[in-house]
Amino acid sequence: MMAILIDNLVILPIVLPLVAGALLLLIDERRHALKAAIAIAATVALVVIAIALVTIADTRVGATGVAKVTTYLLGNWPAPFGIVLVLDRLSALMLVLTSILGLAALIFSVARWDRAGPHFHTLFQFLLMGLAGAFLTGDLFNLFVFFEVTLAASYALMLHGSGQLRVRAGLHYIVINLAASTFFLIGVSLIYGVTGTLNMADLAVRIPDVPAETRPLLETGGAILGIAFLVKAGMWPLNFWLPTAYAAAAAPVAAIFAILSKVGVYVLMRLAPLFFGAGAGESAGLGDWALIVGGIATIVYGAIGVLSSQALGRLAGFSVLVSSGTLLAAIGLAEASITAGALYYMATSTLALGAFFMLVELVDRAQDPAAAVLSVTLEAYGDDGADTAAVEEEVGVTIPGTIAALGICFAVSGLLLAGLPPLSGFVAKFALLSATIANPTGEPGWVIWTLVAVIIGSGLFAMVSLLRAGIRAFWAPIEGVVPRVLVVEFAPVAILLTLCGCMAVFAGPLMRYAEETAAYLHAPAVYISDVLETPRKGMDGTP
């Protein structure tokens, strides 16, 4: 039993949410305690599995100390004929991020949001399934399918809680993503038409040998495919929908959407060095310049948006763009040391943004009393009248405990988003910028310095904007309403921010992991040979 479990551990992050989601569909909406318990249990199990998978992916084998790439043959057909799942350090890292953020958002939602509409938990599990599948698959068309699973769940979650604002933003979100999906299909079919394969490892083998007369078709296919990912990642000018949609989504949904925009970044991070890396012959470095220029433009657009946002939700949405832009530019530079910094930055910014989206909703409750009296949620509130009374009896200006705790969390996430010491946001930006300034790829100096200036400037803009918002939310209202915040709503935010703190403390081992992952991504020979040479199970006596 245990051996079977370990053998099939790679597919569990897909199967477990699928089964849990299907099971939740059968339970009546009124038994929400049971539904929430099942959903949380499944997601906790997902976190455990993801951590186990990181351990597997980080295990070294052989004399060279190269980490093993675990290939799971679906249907026991060898690659490139069957669809494969591939577990390596990058996919394991993304799985851990997804499961932790998913668990935090799910715990947050239990307080009230999961009852704001039907089938929240089912959709949430399907979203996790789609994300896990997209991170694990080693096949381009299978990636499309998991993208669509993720998106279909996200369309419904986007509309969760209903309301005119959400429906309008959701309508735009759906149209944009449907259009992007057709780009995905066109790109995939062009690449298939030229190379005759959809397996990523096999594609990497065949791309250098594509004859000159069909190479333009291949590069067109790659570029069109890239557009589909860039829409998801939110590169300027494909991102005008993103801040509105993320600000309109319910808080736990917006929190998990923080990793949704990283799916596009993840795919580019994996496929750019694999398909169009140094070994790709004439196509080497395809699109790198577009990524650098687009990344810088995205950071500028996001930073201006951050500075000009009045509502906290929009501020968070534009912060997603800044994070995406930074990552895209780092991918465009196509160098292992920069990618290592980018990986660390991706982890910390995803967790910080997830926490911030949830925090925004808690803070907004203080500013808008009407938001705190949503009909669905009244039953969820405990009777905390006693606490409020005790605070009011004191003399002088006191800051209530809830506000103080929220304020501390706000300050911490502000430090993370602006990239100031002592938290992991600073470590991430430092790693990224020091690798960029060293300029190992020999890009023109003005490009490097523009990027550095823009990244530092975006941090400054974020700090100014967050300071302004923080003062307005926590210090200005003397007669302000104390928001009612449950422990289950506060805890996920605090946990995510504490994790970011831990990431700063354990920056050494984490950067080691990131550096090894980046080095592995930029030397795809290991990936290719491990995937293509995986033997079938149960044939010729080998396990």
Add this chain to the structure above:
Amino acid sequence: MELTLAAAIGVLVASGVWLLLRPRTYQVIIGLSLIAYGVNLFIFSMGGLRMDVPPVVDGATVDPAQYIDPLPQALVLTAIVIGFATTALFLVVLLVSRGMTGSDHVDGREPK
């Protein structure tokens, strides 16, 4: 045949793009459907255009030149199913938006 197929894909996608850029939700959904048809035909054509050849190997002849590539056909099938589902979902959102705002404009309100 190549010319006919290329023209069909071109007309479908061009009409689809034009409709997608129109302000009414109904036009948008028809546009998306037309683009999806064009794209499906496009995927189909990526396996090569052959008349009267089977996609399934029967075992009698082993020469691959006697068959049409079956993979694009499987891909089209998947794409059709997914496109069908997402179009249905979009249709629901379209109706919800119409009901909530009383307008079929994509922005939920009539332009001034």
